[in-house]
Amino acid sequence: MRKKKKNKQNTGSGKNYYPKATLSEQDGLLVLHLGTEWIQGAMRINNPVEIVLEYIQQMMMWMLFKKQPAHIVQLGLGSAALTKFCYHNFPEAKVTAVELNPHVINICHESFYLPPDDKRLRVIEGDAMDYVRSQARKNNIDILQVDLYDEHALAPAIDTPEFYKACANCLTPDGMMTVNIFGADSNRHKSLEAIYGAFDAVIWMPEVHGANIVALAFKQAPGIAFSELYDKADIIRLETGLLAKRWVDGLQEWMRQQIENVQAEEQL
Incomplete structure (x- = not known):
């Protein structure tokens, strides 16, 4: 995550407080913020389906190990980059996104070309922890992509052993989770330790964009050369x-x- 200047706002309304969804534009990119200068996602204006940020691309590294998932779930919508990419590139898959902030959902539809819900795509306004805890999700998801940050982006918004165990329980036997870990080095080690406790194997990428590390967690460790x-x-x-x-x-x-x-x- 990096900082850029913001210049437009989408305030929204509602009885619960949620950070404002804000936009900036630079060098052909439309950038999402949550009322601060921290980048929460980006889109190339002349290619809305392209994944621009490298750490977001790394969230797709499960493709090395699985070709045709049936159900892909994104926790934390961001600028909808992963949701759009999966929807367009995996036409046989069901794609679900879970996002707590209604302003983010609205601005993704209005400005980031997020398609409306249909028989394959569903965007849920709700809490990620509630979603993964539901018994209806047990052994139901092939790929889980987790990128949960508030407007301050200091550490993952949900980052407990209980959360990662619930994520693992949602996955099919050969399912995988990718997760963006951003924040202080001490928080990073805490996150990885919690993920290790819930999954059979965990690997991660070198740091990009200054502090982002993407980890790939396997419900069952694969064997591949x-x-x-x-x-x-x-x-x-x-x-x-x-x-x-x-x-x-x-x-x-x-x-x-x-x-x-x-x-x-x-x-x-």
Whole structure:
């Protein structure tokens, strides 16, 4: 997440307080804020379906491990970049987004080309914790994408072991969760520890945009060779334009660091 100047506001109304959805425009990008200068999402005006920010692209790295999910859920709508991308690129999948702030939902429809609900797309105004706790979600979701931040963007808005366990319970046996972890280094370690406690395996990308780290959590750890991942990355690049080779490079770097950490501990 980075800072840019804001210049327009969508205040909305309602008896509950929600941060204002605000917009700025620069270099052909329309940028979403929540009443502050923190970026909550962005869209290229001449290509509304493209995923612009690199960490948002990384939220799609589950594509290396699963080709045709039946149900994709986004917790935290942002500028609807992931929701639109999944809706347009996975025509056989059901796509659901859960967003607490009605102003965000409204501005995504008005300014970010979020399609109206139909038989495949559903946008729910509601609490992410309530959504994943529901027994109706158990073993129901193939892919869960989590990007939950308030207007201050200091740390994930929901970041407890109970939340991540509920997320894992929602997933099908081979389901996966990607989650954006942004904030102080101490908060990051707390987040990863909570995710580790709920999932069979967790990997993450190198930091981008100054402080964003995207983690990929598996309900059941996969067994795949890097050569196969690079082959899949080439296909993803050709079909979607996403720079998926960078994801595999990042995973190799993650593995190298893990090996170095183990070796360092053994020498103590």
